[in-house]
Amino acid sequence: MTPAARLSAAIGILDRILGGTPAEQALTNWGRASRFAGSGDRAAVRDLVFDALRCRRSFARAGGAETGRGLVLGGLRMAGQEVGDLFTGEGHAPAPPAGSELKPQAPAELEALDCPDWLAPALRDSLGADFAPVMEALRHRAPVFLRVNLARTDRAAAAAELAAEGIVTQPHPLAETALEVTENPRRLQASAAYREGRVELQDAASQAIVAALPLAPGDRVLDYCAGGGGKSLAMAARAPIDLSAHDADPRRMRDLPERAARAGVKVRRLAPGDPARRGPFDLVLADVPCSGSGSWRRAPEGKWSLTPERLAELRAIQSTILDEVAPLVRPGGHLAYATCSLLASENAGQTEAFLERTSGWTRVHQLRLTPLDGGDGFFLDLLQRNG
Missing domain, CATH: 3.40.50.150 (Vaccinia Virus protein VP39)
Incomplete structure (x- = not known):
């Protein structure tokens, strides 16, 4: 798939999600109907969809509408990309921007933080001075963490085993069992360390809870x-x-x-x-x-x-x-x-x-x-x- 075709696929999936279909179901349905899409295409489309969902308010404002097109268009603009090169209407590319899409607006404070209006007071009270930094952090992809199974190995040995398969990790300070994957996370489930139970996918904060x-x-x-x-x-x-x-x-x-x-x-x-x-x-x-x-x-x-x-x-x-x-x-x-x-x-x-x-x-x-x-x-x- 071309980059523009991936955008078109993400637009269609997002429209189904905005219409009430759960995200995973919408992605699965698209994948089953799109046998031509390779693993790289599926991963790229998935990333586009979830980036848009994390930043739904800000992308919609920058894209001119809370639609699949608006979210994808807004995401490109927020990333500083030239939309005219991709929204061409040629082949499988999305049609060029029109109407309200031609007049993007800068997101206001809560829009820029992608925070629901009604929840903002409670989140401000709960987070205090960390409100804005935390909401900004929630707009971005989460790191991939592994829990080292201490019943079978230790953190250093697990990291070395993963590195031998091209999966690069680094220790994370939240827990002595935590490894953050910094390269090739999509190879994890095929790795021997994962298949044989020496590592398990688990967020580092969740591991810190168990450690306490x-x-x-x-x-x-x-x-x-x-x-x-x-x-x-x-x-x-x-x-x-x-x-x-x-x-x-x-x-x-x-x-x-x-x-x-x-x-x-x-x-x-x-x-x-x-x-x-x-x-x-x-x-x-x-x-x-x-x-x-x-x-x-x-x-x-x-x-x-x-x-x-x-x-x-x-x-x-x-x-x-x-x-x-x-x-x-x-x-x-x-x-x-x-x-x-x-x-x-x-x-x-x-x-x-x-x-x-x-x-x-x-x-x-x-x-x-x-x-x-x-x-x-x-x-x-x-x-x-x-x-």
Whole structure:
């Protein structure tokens, strides 16, 4: 595909996304219908689409419309590229700009930061002086991070093995297990280190959350909102623990047995209502459903689909989960409350409310991370049940 044809493909995909089709589904449908597109074409089109979604407001303003054409056109202009060389209308190229597209406007403050108007006050309150730098960071692609499986290797050995396959990495300070991929990330899944469970894709901030958890050999641990099980695998690699993973939707954990086997660790899956989830546990990790505002670089659709009503619903779910898991912790044990949110109302606001309505608990550690630290935005409050 020519560069102009890739733009046309991205425009069509973005129009479907703006019409309500999830991004991954729109990309998959295009890929199936476009057998002529090689792997390089697919990667380039995907990058165009996700860059536009991260910067939807600013690109739309610079492109003259919140359409697929407007977003792609605005993206080129924001990058300082000459649009006339690509929007020619020749062959598979997009038609030349017309109408409002000929009169681009400079984005205003919140548009330039690609921040939803309604969320700006809460984000300013939560982030303080970091508001603008964090929102700017969320406009750009996230780094690719690997978690080194310490049950199978160490960071230096993993880096050397990856380098031998042309995958260049560097240690990241957020966690002793974290490697940032700086060259050839698309070779990862074919690498021996990945296929044989010595490294796993996981954000560095997520790894830092696991590193902050108190884990001792033999501890009985419950990952209550396990999702795909990334933190379960990271905990199992840290210490020989009796680990159970639970999720309200067990289908999210369907790949966990295969991933655990590849990593050489044991994780027990628990369905909702399984008597084994009753405890008591030495540690319960509740990485609760949240706005995902800390990971908008990776999932930019969430920035635009979040509503005040959905945020209120999520806060109610978070509060309910805290009340559900607290009785599962043994006296002297720990409850770890985590989110990938930047909003104080989902973070310390929730644990402070929990401590006010529930006696017998003490906060022993708190960790707040934003994209300025290198990884995603994450929050951890570690609470201890009085013995």
